[in-house]
Every structure is written in structure tokens, then in C-alpha cells.
Amino acid sequence: MDNIAGKKPGLTWAVHISVFLLVALWVFPTLGLFVSSFRTGDQIASSGWWAALFPSEINEVYRAADPDDNRVPDGDLFVVSGNIFEGEGGGEISVWGTSSRAFDAFRAGETSDLGDGETVTLEANGDYVWRGTDDQISGRGQRIFATVTSPPEFTLKNYDTVLFTEGSGGGMAKAFFNTLTVTIPATIIPILIAAFAAYALAWMDFPGRALLIAAVVALLVVPLQLALIPLLKLHLGIGIGKGYLGVWLAHTGFGLPLAIYLLRNYMVGLPKDIIENARVDGATDFQIFVRIILPLSFPALASFAIFQFLWTWNDLLVALVFLIDATGETTVMTKQIVEMLGTRGGNWEILATAAFVSIAVPLSVFFLMQRYLVRGLLAGSVK
């Protein structure tokens, strides 16, 4: 609709700006989590994640090395020298001082006179020289207050901790595989069952068909909350108990209405001629389904597969009820994160990293298969 009458350049700019603001508003929270997962706990606690993208300026107290071990004689005097960062971190010193009341008394490279000939010199890179008499260079190391500008700093350590350590702050690697174990069968099995049913509802004629379709539409909106207790009772009663088999069956049952609905809507739209020609040529329904309908329905199958994958991967409730038993061996990532929120609510580096591990896979599926997702949404926007 470019170049049509009624379009004003001023308005176009307003559109660009409002879309930009909208996108920024929508991306900002996720970005915060992403950036936080690469920062250490101290960094997260001391400044907002947005500050991590820029060089940060902090006021820090350092101490010169212990004089008793490190001082070296220099004529009549003694000298302790070194670097205040001691190999950790680093940055550039802008101003510094030797007391908390005058922490910005000197610029980098200047010398502070502490009285009676005792001096400290601090360079921008953190090298210091502390010089004085035997008496002065003793006891504890001289305190140095410095304002340090350090470049943005990121770490992968959180991922290591969250994935590979056991205990309340870790174990995500195991939970990741558990989630995968839940997700893949729970995605594949309903597709087949639903495809046959959808074909029957779309292309076979039998009494009660309309009623069955209406029933599928009705079941589409039944809240799965209603199914929790009866099914748990059933699973415990027939000996499945809590475990993978139970959660696969549950996800299959809960996913079927949408699968049948989506696939039937798609299959109804396939060209009638092909199917009738095949019938005339003597193909059976089974052959028509396997050779013609299934390959042609690939886009709809893909749409549903993505839905079911996202839904089972992100699920918490079904896993809580049907899968996770008292041993916690089969915990999934969503449950693990909820647990961390309870026990380590303040440890944002752990929480952010764990959450990001769990949303990384759905996000990549989302960006790779967005086309099918959109198509599926448009076809099945009833659920």
C-alpha cells in the first residue's frame, strides 16, 4: 500500500518511531535476562544489567600489599610496590585518594603525601609505589580509594554452574534431558493418531460425523485442570504411577483435540479431484491416506508439531502432577526453575542462566519454524 493517497510522511515517521518503541518494550525484559546470565552475582547485585553494556565506574577500596612480607629497602627508606588489582579484574583509574573523606583527591599518576615523607603514587593502570621509613611501612597495607572505570565484562561461569553442578543451584543438564525425554514422544505420538482420525472426519462419510467434529471442538476448550485428579487416580490405579509413561499419555490426550482440529481443517481443503481420481483408480482409503494425504498435509503436521513441542517443553502443571515423584529424579526444567525461585530467589545469576537454558531451545525452534507456527495459529485459533 505504498504511494497511495492519504499517506503523509510525518505520519510515516510516527509509525516508525512507535513500532520501534513497541519492539523495544517487548524485547527489553528478555534482553535483561540474557545479559544477566553472563554476569557474576556481584556484578548483578551492584548494578542494573543495562549498565553491563557500558564501561562501569565504581568506587572501590584497595589495600597495598602487606609491608612485612613485601617491603624492599631503598636507601634509608622502604618501598612496597605492586598493582592494586592483583591480576583480578582491572580497568582504568581516574581519581583516587588515601582517605574515605577525600577519595578523589588525586589524579592518576600523581603522588599523595601522607606526611613525614611517606608517599603513595598510583598510576592509571593500578601500579602503585608506597614509600616511607621503616616505621611508616609496617603494620597493615596502606588503604587506597580509587575510582575505576572497567570495560564491560562477561563470564560463562554461570552456565557451567547451572548445568553441571548438583544441588539446588544446578542440575539443569539433567533436567534438560528429562524435558527432552518428555517432549519428543509426547510430540510424535499424537500426530499419528490424530492424522488418521482427521482423515476419517474430513473425507470419509459415516453417520455421526458432524457430531464427532462438534465434540472435538468442545474438547478443545476443556480446561486440563479437570483432568488432573481423575487421571492421576487412574494412573495410580492401573499401575503406571508417576513417571514418563504417564506424562506421555497425558500430553497425548491433551494434545489430540487441537491436532485433530488443525489437521481436519487442513485436509478438508485438499483438492477433491486427486482423492476421487485415486478412488476411481482403485486405491483403498488406507493407500490414499498414506500415499496422498500424509505427504500433502506436511505443513499442517509441522504446525501442530511445533505447537505441541512448545507446549510440552514449556509445561509445568502436567509434569508436576503426572511426572515428578518424591525422588525428584525426573524433574523437568520448569520445575527446577520454580524450585530455584524458592530457595535461591536472590541469586539472579543462577536464576537468569537457568531460565535462559530452558527458553533457548523453544526460542530457536520459534525463529527457525516461525512460518509454520503462524500458519498453524491462523488455522486453529480456537484453543
Next chain:
Amino acid sequence: MHPAIQGVITIVLGVGGCIGYFYFANQLLDKVIFPAKGPNTGRNINRANQIRPWLFLFPAMFALGLYLAYPVFETLRLSFTDRSQGGAFVGFANYSQMLDEPKFWEAIRNNMLWLIVVPAMSTAFGLLAAQLTDRISWGNIAKSLIFMPMAISFVGAGVIWKLVYEARPEDVSQIGVLNAVLVGLGGEPQTWLTIPLWNNFFLMIVLIWIQTGFAMVILSAALRGIPEETVEAAIIDGANPFQIFFKIKVPQIMPTIVVVWTTITLTVLKVFDIVFTMTNGQWETQVLANYMYDKLFRANDWGVGSAAAIVIMLLVSPILAWNVYNARKEMR
């Protein structure tokens, strides 16, 4: 056995079982029960074709019946029984106990707030985003970024937004965006999630954030489907862009807006994870689904829990009826 191996075996058994079932049941029907030969060939073929649909439908119907239809009735039955009395029939005792609990009314009130605010805001933002992104060259990128939260779990979204709402004492620097902005403007940091009533809205923002993308995608497709002549005619008649949008476009996509609205309403009625993750119903943020979970698995009171589930079902049923009505109308 390692769960991964168990998973692979399940996939093989499940897929193989399905294919095997469909293939052999079909063979059995055509070759053994009603063979297409002998004196009754014609009649046999017809009979086989009458039975075949049910063969194809059976696994799905069985699973649907067992996993969705049966639980509705079983839950209804359980809501009239008391587990501690060995499942004895107690009439409406569970319901009256539930109606006497302030937590239940708090959940109802909050659910109503959610039902009003979330669908309205998501649809409004979705419509805005759809209309704006359709007009610019980088609209598709903007769309997928706004759509992205759809892929994020409610739990993940809970963590993301908890970081946004994070509050720290006044004398240290704020790490939550919202408080950082507030303090930057000269205010005092707030613990957003503990302010009664308002905290509900902070939880709703999370769901609005997730659902806007969905609304946008559907509404954008609907907007593109509007016949261009109607828009052009309005332009020639001198309508300004706002008039075109509100008086020409919106009325034409009204049916789609209704679909989006009801779909989000359904999601809202079932909302559980967000509240469970972020506040767990504390500070007056209880909602029905979480209330039910509390009753079922913390208090172990299956009667009241089932009664709460039935309340959710009752709230859903108008939409259920409406959907069925529409589906039947479409099929005619």
C-alpha cells in the same frame, strides 16, 4: 533403564504400534472379515467401508474419551464426595465450604480482573502492532520480535518479569528496571509484587506481554484480507487515517477480534504457571487455577479442589457452546 532409552523405545513402540494397528486392522477388515470376493463381494465392500471410519477414529476417540471427556464427569462426581470419609457422597458440602472461604472469593475477584484486563489489553496492543507493522519495510522483523514471547514458557516469563520488578533497599542501586526508572525520577523503590490489588496488574502484564504477539499475528492476517476497494473509497471520500482504521478496518475484522478475544479469555481462565511462579497466590494474587492446585496437592482436599475445577469449567462453557455453535454453522 535410562530414560532416554525408554523414550526411544516408547517412540518406536508408539509409532510402530499406531502404524501396525492401522495397517493390520485394515487388512483384517478387507481380507478376513469382509473379503472382496466370493458371492457377497459387493455387499462386503460396502460393509467394510462402513466400518473403516471407526477403525481410523478408534484410537483418537478412545484417548479423547479417557483423557478429556471422562475426567469432566469424574471431577463432577468427586466434587460431591469427601476423600477423608472414604469418598462418601456429601452433596454440596464441598461447594458451601468453598463459598465460605475468603481465598476463593479473592480468586474469583482476581480472575474477573484478569478476564477484563488481559484480553482487552492484548487485543488492543495486538491490533496496534498489526496495523503499524503492516505499513513499514522492517515490519516483519518487528513482528517476530513482538511475537517472540509466545515461545517462552510462563515460568521463564515469570523469571524475566521478576527481574524487571526486583526491588532493593533504598540505599543500594536498583537492579530492576521499573524501580531504577522510579528512583531515577525521584521516587522511592517499591516491592511491586506485594502491593495488594495492584500486584495483580503486574502479573497481568506478563500474560499481556506473551499474548500480544498471538493477537497481532491473527489480526494482521485479517487486516490484510480487507478488500482494498473499501479503503480506497474511504480515502477518496477524504477520511483521515484514524477514521479509516476505526470506521472502515476495525468493523470489517470484528469477527476475528472476537475469536482472538475468546481465545485469550480461555488462556486467562486457565492461568496457573505465572501466579504459581511469581507470587504463589500470596499478597492477594490468588487465581482459580492456583487455588485449585493448592486444594488438590497441598491441602489434599480433592472434594473442594474438584469443586473449584468445576467452577473453571462453568466459566469456560459459554465459550465452549459458542465455538460448537460456530463450528456447526460453518459445516453447513
